[in-house]
Amino acid sequence: xxxxxxxxxxxxxxxxxxxxxxxxxxxxxxxxxxxxxxxxxxxxxxxxxxxxxxxxxxxxxxxxxxxxxxxxxxxxxxxxxxxxxxxxxxxxxxxxxxxxxxxxxxxxxxxxxxxxxxxxxxxxxxxxxxxxxxxxxxxxxxxxxxxxxxxxxxxxxxxxxxxxxxxxxxxxxxxxxxxxxxxxxxxxxxxxxxxxxxxxxxxxxxxxxxxxxxxxxxxxxxxxxxxxxxxxxxxxxxxxxxxxxxxxxxxxxxxxxxxxxxxxxxxxxxxxxxxxxxxxxx
Numbered sequence: 001x002x003x004x005x006x007x008x009x010x011x012x013x014x015x016x017x018x019x020x021x022x023x024x025x026x027x028x029x030x031x032x033x034x035x036x037x038x039x040x041x042x043x044x045x046x047x048x049x050x051x052x053x054x055x056x057x058x059x060x061x062x063x064x065x066x067x068x069x070x071x072x073x074x075x076x077x078x079x080x081x082x083x084x085x086x087x088x089x090x091x092x093x094x095x096x097x098x099x100x101x102x103x104x105x106x107x108x109x110x111x112x113x114x115x116x117x118x119x120x121x122x123x124x125x126x127x128x129x130x131x132x133x134x135x136x137x138x139x140x141x142x143x144x145x146x147x148x149x150x151x152x153x154x155x156x157x158x159x160x161x162x163x164x165x166x167x168x169x170x171x172x173x174x175x176x177x178x179x180x181x182x183x184x185x186x187x188x189x190x191x192x193x194x195x196x197x198x199x200x201x202x203x204x205x206x207x208x209x210x211x212x213x214x215x216x217x218x219x220x221x222x223x224x225x226x227x228x229x230x231x232x233x234x235x236x237x238x239x240x241x242x243x244x245x246x247x248x249x250x251x252x253x254x255x256x257x258x259x260x261x262x263x264x265x266x267x268x269x270x271x272x273x274x275x276x277x278x279x280x281x282x
Contacts, residue, residue, distance in 0.1 A: 033257060040065060040250035047247065065251040075248065077229075078236035082216055085147065085232065089154035090212035096155070097162025097211070098204050102196070104163070105170040116163075123160045130157075131224040138225060145227030153221045158211025165210065169203025202270040209263055217256070 003012060043062035044050055052060025069075045100119055103109055122130060134153050135144060143149030173196070181191035197204070219234035226235060233252060240249050 036250050036253050037257065040247065040254040042247055042250075045247055047245065047250070065247045066255075068246075068248045069251055069255075072248070074231065074236060075252070078231050078233045081230055082232045082234075085150055085154060085230070086212045086215040088147075088151045089158055089215040090208045092151065092155035093158030093211040094162050094204060094208040097159045097207055098166050098200075100159065101163045101166035101170060102192075105167060105173075119163055120160045122157050127157075127218075127220040131221050134221065135224045144225055145230065147230060150222065150225050150230050153225055154215035154218060155211070157218065157221070158214045161210035161214060162204070162207030165207035166200060166203045169200045173199060202273050206267050206270050209267055213260070213263060216259075 003015065007015070038053065039047065039049070041061045041063065042050065042053060043060050043064065050060055069079075104112055104116055104119075109115070131153075134149075134156075138144045138149045138153075141149075143152070177195050177199075178191055181195050182188065186194070216232075217234055219232075219238055222230070222232050222235045223238070226232065231239075233256070237249050237252060240246055
């Protein structure tokens with residue numbers, strides 16, 4: 001991008017200094033994550049780079065730790081549980097969060113600030129407090145050590161993310177479209193489904209993806225509420241680091257990085273699509 005002609009020397013210096021600083025911050029944040037990727041291909045059971053790896057010897061690299069994931073029953077159970085619990089929690093939190101966001105966007109909603117603060121509190125309160133409270137509450141209903149209890153707990157953490165993303169999408173929504181649908185004889189539910197949902201769908205999907213990621217990498221609630229059959233990937237990684245350090249953890253971490261990048265790309269695509277829809281509506 002060409003800089004404006006009126007930029008002085010200090011403007012140009014500040015422009016490039018900002019770019020260099022942003023690049024250094026990005027490297028600082030990403031380097032610890034990127035180191036995991038080559039280590040996951042280590043042929044030796046070490047968490048460090050061997051001489052063969054530094055010399056780019058092909059024999060020093062192997063897929064043995066990726067194969068070990070599928071040969072281990074505990075890892076396969078953890079992967080299955082993470083996807084089942086994550087998808088179910090994302091669906092529940094998306095439905096509840098979307099309904100809450102639509103209600104909070106209404107100008108007739110009483111005590112809007114108080115209700116918003118309460119709904120967003122799971123993002124603010126430390127997870128250890130939430131987990132302890134859920135543990136004592138779920139014990140009364142025999143939900144500890146069950147899939148239902150873990151799904152509801154993860155859904156509670158995902159609802160705030162859905163509310164934020166859907167509320168941001170609703171800020172550009174023209175409410176006259178809703179009233180126009182009602183004036184043509186359609187029921188409020190039909191107008192909501194046929195008019196509102198298509199326009200806020202990118203925000204709803206983005207919120208659902210955030211809720212899924214929140215559930216997928218959650219470990220504190222799992223430590224408190226999950227039983228042996230509800231072991232998830234973060235719980236399995238936590239146990240592996242405590243009981244038996246194995247490079248299989250690095251292979252799983254690499255796959256999680258790939259999954260996270262894929263979700264981020266999807267979110268960026270949805271964000272741009274939402275902006276295009278807003279521009280078309282305007």
